[in-house]
Amino acid sequence: MARDTDSDTQANIGRRIVGSIFPRSPIPRTDADRRRTILEFLVLHMRPVRVRRSTVRYTHTFGLGGMSLVLIALLMASGILLMLAYDPSPEHAYRSILSLQDGMLFGATVRAVHHWSANILVAVVLFHLLRVFFTGAYHGPRRFNWVIGLGLLVGILASNFTGYLLPWDQLSYWAVTICTGMLGYVPGIGEWLQAFARGGAEIGRGTLVLFYSFHTTVVPVILIVLMAFHFWRVRKARGVVSPHPQDSQENDDSEMVLTLPNLLVRELAVGLTVVAVVMLLAALFEAPLGAPANPGMSPNPAKAPWYFMGFQELQIHLEPLIAVVILPVLGALGLILLPYLHFDHELSGPWFLSKTGRTTGALAAMVALVVTPLLILIDEFWLQQTGGAGWPAIGVIAAGITAFAVCLSKKFKPEKAEFVQALFILFLVGFAILTITGVWFRGPGMALAWPWIGAPA
């Protein structure tokens, strides 16, 4: 069985394989010859020659990491085109977007491609994180790559958020006002942080220039560096985690297949599907553009972008310090430290780890699905009428979570990884419900409303 331990051997194997797929022409330097050399250079110097058959199966990763890469490429290509037309000043930004949309050939389409790629990217990266988490692919040689991945997630959210302001319309102006306002709740340095994020005391020229520089230069450079590091770590861990737990990295005797064509063809199929979906959405739905920014009058309701909406919803129910400082910091710390917890058994490979993992996970999801909407309703229609939910409410929620954790441990005796997974699912489903409530079920004055009654102003 071929192993890619030595790069010299690997290059030779690679040459032989490519040679068998694209036989060398009897006349040297033909087009076929050149194509073969380019393919060999591009594919087999970045990828291993062989990969495990089980990891190529589409349902193992759903190609989510590759999709993220394709979306980033689409964003960069459409972003460069947008830069040719955009003017980053409060006086001209909005008008430059209007003239791009109305006066330039394919201007609206390029903007829509950028808009849809950016939003789909956030969703796809979150699903990729979940895939990695639920297959336990954050142990051993993949530990640090999990942390790099978190850096990528922060970069993508930062890129999305800084781009959100650029059209300088009511939607973007007030969304950025709300989100940067949340920073003000950080004890001690809140005001300083808020002024830093706004590039001044108020949202204005300084904010736009700061966001534009971050969006077009700082964040893309960081993303490119982190992505290179991320891919290199996947390669160093000898590919993605195997769905069969018995295939340890050191003693791997599972069946291997050639990267070219087995993996490459699947990656191409995923990549082309993503491009097709984005193009279709861009052709059917334009990127939104509200009225020009008016610092004197906020829309009602004024909402954060959808990926931060869970925090805005939390802020309605809990003390701002808890909702936008303590809980996010605890969540971020939990995610960073996750691979470094001392697990008795580093369960990884199959989806949801094991049978116990699947049962406890399903139970946690059901509890969150029932309890979160109930808590939202109790707070909205009862506690807020009688003075609002404060620290005591947090105490009750913490006691509930502790009781759930104790019952889970006693009944199922899960491994540490299964236990952590169940708690993760509890918080994940709870946060998803908060986000859905904020995005679709909040109307004027941020009161609960049916989505089909009272569309946002």
Ligand code: HEM
């Ligand atoms: C720009 C964003 C990202 C890109 C382009 C990206 C790309 C990739 C690719 C191509 C792979 C290998 C194949 C696959 O799993 O689909 C991968 C694996 C991995 N990614 Fe990401 N990723 C990104 C963000 C993240 C995030 C947010 C996390 C988690 C915090 C993460 C953690 C990992 C880990 C631990 C692996 C190894 C998984 C395994 O061995 O099974 N990545 N990534």
